[in-house]
Amino acid sequence: MKRFAALFAWLLFSSILHAQEAISLPSKSDVTAASTEDVRMKALEGQLRTLAGEVALLRSELKQLREAKSPEQASGPQVLLASSHPQPGMLSNSPAPAPAQLAQTQTYGGATSNAKLLNPDISLIGDFIGTAGRNTISPSRSLELHESEVGMQAIIDPYARADAFISFGEEGVNVEEGYVTFTSLPAGLLLKVGKMRAEFGKVNTIHNHALPFIDRPLVTNNLVGGEDGIDDAGISLSRFLPAPKDWFLQGTAQVYRGDSSDVFAAHRRQDVSVVGHLRVYRDLGESTNLDLGASYARGHNGAGVGTTFDPANFLTNLYSADATIRWKPLRRAIYHSFLFRTELFWSARDQLSPLNTFQTQHAFGLYSSGEYRVNRRWTLGGRFDRSARAAGGSLTDTGFSSILTYWPSEFSQIRGQYRYGRLWDAPNDRFTNANEFLFQFLFVMGAHGAHPF
Amino acid sequence: MRNVSIETRVLALLAAFALLSAVFPRPASADNKLNVMTATTDLAALAQEIGGDKVTVESVARGYQDPHFVEAKPSFLLKLRHADLLIIVGLELEIGWLPPLISQSTNPKIQVGAPGYFDASRFAKILEIPTGVVTRAEGDVHPLGNPHYWLDPENGLRIAKGIQNKLSEMRPNDAAYFAQRYDSFEQRLKQADEKWLAEMQPYTGRKIVTYHRSWPNFAEHFGLNVVGYVEPRPGIPPSPQHTVELIGLMKRDSVKVIVVEPYFDLKTPNAIARDTGAQVVVLMPSVGGEKEITDYFKLFDYDIAKLKQTFDTTK
Numbered sequence: 001m002k003r004f005a006a007l008f009a010w011l012l013f014s015s016i017l018h019a020q021e022a023i024s025l026p027s028k029s030d031v032t033a034a035s036t037e038d039v040r041m042k043a044l045e046g047q048l049r050t051l052a053g054e055v056a057l058l059r060s061e062l063k064q065l066r067e068a069k070s071p072e073q074a075s076g077p078q079v080l081l082a083s084s085h086p087q088p089g090m091l092s093n094s095p096a097p098a099p100a101q102l103a104q105t106q107t108y109g110g111a112t113s114n115a116k117l118l119n120p121d122i123s124l125i126g127d128f129i130g131t132a133g134r135n136t137i138s139p140s141r142s143l144e145l146h147e148s149e150v151g152m153q154a155i156i157d158p159y160a161r162a163d164a165f166i167s168f169g170e171e172g173v174n175v176e177e178g179y180v181t182f183t184s185l186p187a188g189l190l191l192k193v194g195k196m197r198a199e200f201g202k203v204n205t206i207h208n209h210a211l212p213f214i215d216r217p218l219v220t221n222n223l224v225g226g227e228d229g230i231d232d233a234g235i236s237l238s239r240f241l242p243a244p245k246d247w248f249l250q251g252t253a254q255v256y257r258g259d260s261s262d263v264f265a266a267h268r269r270q271d272v273s274v275v276g277h278l279r280v281y282r283d284l285g286e287s288t289n290l291d292l293g294a295s296y297a298r299g300h301n302g303a304g305v306g307t308t309f310d311p312a313n314f315l316t317n318l319y320s321a322d323a324t325i326r327w328k329p330l331r332r333a334i335y336h337s338f339l340f341r342t343e344l345f346w347s348a349r350d351q352l353s354p355l356n357t358f359q360t361q362h363a364f365g366l367y368s369s370g371e372y373r374v375n376r377r378w379t380l381g382g383r384f385d386r387s388a389r390a391a392g393g394s395l396t397d398t399g400f401s402s403i404l405t406y407w408p409s410e411f412s413q414i415r416g417q418y419r420y421g422r423l424w425d426a427p428n429d430r431f432t433n434a435n436e437f438l439f440q441f442l443f444v445m446g447a448h449g450a451h452p453f
Numbered sequence: 454m455r456n457v458s459i460e461t462r463v464l465a466l467l468a469a470f471a472l473l474s475a476v477f478p479r480p481a482s483a484d485n486k487l488n489v490m491t492a493t494t495d496l497a498a499l500a501q502e503i504g505g506d507k508v509t510v511e512s513v514a515r516g517y518q519d520p521h522f523v524e525a526k527p528s529f530l531l532k533l534r535h536a537d538l539l540i541i542v543g544l545e546l547e548i549g550w551l552p553p554l555i556s557q558s559t560n561p562k563i564q565v566g567a568p569g570y571f572d573a574s575r576f577a578k579i580l581e582i583p584t585g586v587v588t589r590a591e592g593d594v595h596p597l598g599n600p601h602y603w604l605d606p607e608n609g610l611r612i613a614k615g616i617q618n619k620l621s622e623m624r625p626n627d628a629a630y631f632a633q634r635y636d637s638f639e640q641r642l643k644q645a646d647e648k649w650l651a652e653m654q655p656y657t658g659r660k661i662v663t664y665h666r667s668w669p670n671f672a673e674h675f676g677l678n679v680v681g682y683v684e685p686r687p688g689i690p691p692s693p694q695h696t697v698e699l700i701g702l703m704k705r706d707s708v709k710v711i712v713v714e715p716y717f718d719l720k721t722p723n724a725i726a727r728d729t730g731a732q733v734v735v736l737m738p739s740v741g742g743e744k745e746i747t748d749y750f751k752l753f754d755y756d757i758a759k760l761k762q763t764f765d766t767t768k
Contacts, residue, residue: 155565161556184561188534240534240559248527281527286515289526330518331716376690376718409689411589450549452557453525 047157120154120162123448125209126441133436137423138221144170147208153449159184162194163449165207176207176231190238198230198260199238199252199277200295201320201343203367210451212339212371212381214417214440218399219365219387223347224318225261230275230297232256232264238277248281256299263318263390264299267311273299291324303351303391309358314350316390335376342368347390363388379405385421395424399434413442487624490536490563492547493520494741495603496573496612498749500540502638503616507627513554516741519716520600521593521688525550530558538623539563540616543574546600568623574600576615577608580669592686604738605670606646609749613638645750649757650675656764662703662731663712664722667738671756680706683713683722691721703729709767710760712736734763 129146148168155161164178179194197205203220208227216227224230234256243249258266258273266272280292297318304311321344328337344366353359365387372380385399399421406414421434487508491497497512504510511532514523520542533539533554541547555563555570562569579598587596602608617635621628657676664683672679681702685695702708709731711722715738722733736756740746746755 158564158566159561181556183556183559183564184567185559188559190557190559240530246528248531250527279527283526283528289528291527328524330515332718333519333522333524333716335718409589410593447548450525450551450553452553453527 047159051156120152121447121449123151123153123444123446125149125151125445125448126443127209128441129214130439131436132438133434135421135423135434135436136432137421137425137434141170146170149176149207149209151446151448156180167208174228176228179236188239192236192238195231195233196236198232198234198254198256198275198297199236200224200230200275200297200318201293201345202322202324202341203343204229205452207451209442209444212369213383213401213403214415214438215401215419217343217367217369217383217387218385218397218421219343219345219367222387222389222397223345223363223365224320225263228261230256230260230263230273232258232260232273234272243280246282248279250279250281252277252279258299260299263297263301263316265302265305266300267302267305271300271312273297287329288325288327291322291326293320293322295320295322301349301351303349307352307356309352313358316350317348319346320344335373337373338371340368340370342366345387349390351391361391363390363392377407379403379407381405389424392424397424398422411444413440415440415442487537487620488535489538489540490533491540492542492551493603494739495609495749495752496540496542498740498752499603499609499613500616502749503613503631503634504620505630505634507624507630508620512741513551514739516737516739516746517715517743519714520546520739521549523547523550525554529554533558533563534560536560536563536569538569538571538619540571540573542600542603543572544579544595544597544600544602546595571615571619573612573615574598574602576611577602578605578611578670580673581666592684593688595687599666599669601667601738602670604668605674606642606649606753607674608670610639610642641750645753649753652757652761653677656761659710659764660706660708661710661712662699662708662725664714664717667714668712668736675757680708683711683717683725696721696725700725700728703731710734710763712760714738715742732763732767734759736760 125148126145127147127149128144129140130143131140132142146169150166150168152164152166153162160180160182162178162180165176166178167174167176175195177194177196179192179196182191182193185191197207199205201224203211203216204224216229220226220229234254236252236254238250238252241249241251252275254275254277256264256273256275258264258271260273264273275295275297277293277295281289283289295318297316299316300312301314301316302311304314322341323343324339324341326337326339345364347361347363347365349361349363351359351361365385367383367385367387369383370381374380381401381403383401383403385401386396388394388396399419401417401419403415403417408414417438417440419434419436419438421436422431423434425432486506487504489497489500489504489508489510491500491510491512493514494512494516497510500508500510513529513532514520536558539555541551555565560569561567564570574597579602581595582598583591583594583596587594603612613635617631620631624631653675658678660678660680661672662681662683663679666682666684666687668677668679671677681699683691683696683699685692703725708729711726711731711733713719713722713733713735715735719733719735725731726733736759737743737746737752740749740752742752743755746752
C-alpha cells in the first residue's frame, strides 16, 4: 500500500510539475537549476491556493443550493472569466449591467467574453417515474420524483476541469459524482480524482437520466450494484494506447476505496478495489461505428463479516465484455439513428455456502438492447434481460422491455415502458411473473454538459 | 494466494502505463507543418487559405452535417490529440459535442484558454444577440448570438485576419508567408464579392423563408429579407399550427422562396411550397456540402447560382 501510495504521489507530483513547466515556463534554459526549483515550488503553491479557493467557492455554492432559496443569485456584480480575453474598451464601456444595446451593435470580439461569468455551468435534471402493474419481487412506488440531479461543471484552471453531480432522491442526497479531471498532463495521460462511476462496461458509466430505458438492466441489479452501480471515491488514469491506423484503443486503470453499493465493501484501509477497462473503437464508415470493451473489477465483499472466517479472504471478481454498433446517417442525423448494444457480465463472489463452507459463487448475466430513432420526435427501443444472482448462480431471472420515447424538444422526454420479468421469488421458492408499465418525464434546466460518447 | 495484494496489481498496471508512455512518445509532426483542426469545414477552408502548405487542416464536422448535432466520436480524439491549433465556431454552436472532445483529447495545447484554442466568433460580426430575458421557451436559443456568421464574406475576411495573426504568432518565421497569403485572399475575396453582389443586386429586398435561422448574415450581406422560418422556434420541429400561420404569411407577403439546409427533412417545406406556389431550394451553409464546393469561394458561387435560378423561376 505504501509503495503504491508513494508511486502515485510521485506520479501526480511530477505530472503537475510537468504540465506547469510546459505551459508557464517555456524557456528555462537560461535559468539556473536552483531558481527553476524555486519557481516550480511557487507555481505549485499558487495552484494549491487557487484550488483551495475553488473548493471554498463550490462549497458555499452547494450550501446555497441546499438552502434552496436563492433566486436572486445572479444579480450581483458580474465578474468576467479571467481566461476570456476581453477586448480593451469592452469593459470600460459597460460599468452598469446594461449591455443590451451595446451587444446589439458593438459585438466584434466581445460576444464570448460578455456573457461568460465565473460561475460554473449549473443544471438540474428532473426524473419523474410512475409505475403500474404487478411486481412482488422488487416493487417500486406508484409515483415518485425519482431523482433531481444538480450538475455543476466548470474549468478550474488551465490544467483541470471539474464536474459534480449531486442527486436528490426520495431518500436523501447523494454525491453521484464529483471529480476533477487533469487535462494537461504529459504523455497523453488523463487523470481523474474524486467520486465517480467506475469505467466498468457501458451501462455502469451512464447517469440515470441518460439511460436509453427508464430502468437499468436486470443484470445491473443482480450483479453490479443496482442503480448506483460501482460508484466510489478513487483515482482514475487513462491513456490512448498505440493501435493500428484508424483504430482507437484506450486503457483505463482505476483504484477505489472499495465501498460500492452491495458489490464491494472495505473493512480495512487496504481493501481497495481496482477497475481496469480496455476500449476498442473503429469507424466502419461515416455513419456506422463499432465500439468494444472489456472490463475487470476486483474488491472485497461483506460476506465474511460476522463469521468465523477472516473477512479479508472474501473477494468479488467481476468481468464484463460489451459491444455497441451505432448507425447515424450524417445528412439526417436528427431524424434517424440506430444503436444495438449487448453487455455480458461474469461474477465470481466468495461467500459461505449453506453448509458454512467457503465457496466461490459464479454467476452470469447479460442484456441486449436496441434503439431506433423513427423520426425527429419518436424513438423505439427493446431490451432482453437474463441474469443469475450474485449470491445464487443457478437462479436465473429473465425479462424483456419495450419502450417508446417522445421528445418535445432536446430538453425534455416523455416515455412509456412495458416490462416483463420472470423473477425468482425466494420466500416461496418459485419463479413468479412481473408485468409492469412504467412512464417517465425527464426535463433539463440550465446548461448540462454534453455526455461522453 | 487469494490475498495476492491488490496494490501489486495496481502498481503493475500503473507501471505498464508509465512504460507505454515512455516507449511511445507522441510523434513530433514529422514534416514540421502546423496541425490545425477545425470544428467546421468553413473554418478549415479559411485556415487553408491562410496556412497554405505550411499547415495541414482537417475539420471535425462534415459540410452536409448539422453542426449542432455532431457526435463526439473517439476517432476525433485521435486527430485532436496531435493538433497544434483548434479553431471553433463558438457561440455555443458546438456545446453539445466539442467540450468532451477537448477535455478527453489529452492535448494541453488546445484546452480552453490555451494558445492553441481559437474561437473564430471573437473576430466576426455577430447578429441576433438576444436581449432581455433568455429562456428556452424560445427554443434552442444561442444566448451569445447567431453562430452561423461565416456566411458573410466580410466575416470570412475578418476570421482569416484572425487566423493569420494566430498562425504568425505560432510560427513567427513564416509570418511573411501568411501575410502574403492573406493579402492574396483578401484581394480575391473582394473581387469575388463584387461579382456576387452584382449578381444578387436585381433581387435586393426579396422576401424569403428559411428552415432554420442559419442565414441572417448571408441575408444581410446580400440584401435579402428573411420574413419567416419553417421551424416554429430554433431546434423545434415544424408544428401544424405554425405551418398554417407561415402559409398565411407567405401568401399575404407573396413569398416565393423557401431556403432549406441540406440536413433537414423536405416534407414540410415541400408541403408549404405546394400550398403557396413557392419553390424550395436547398442551399449549402458550409463548404463540402456538395462535392463541388471545395473552398470558401465556391460556397458562395454555389448558393448564389442556386438562389438566382430560383428567383428567376418564381418571378
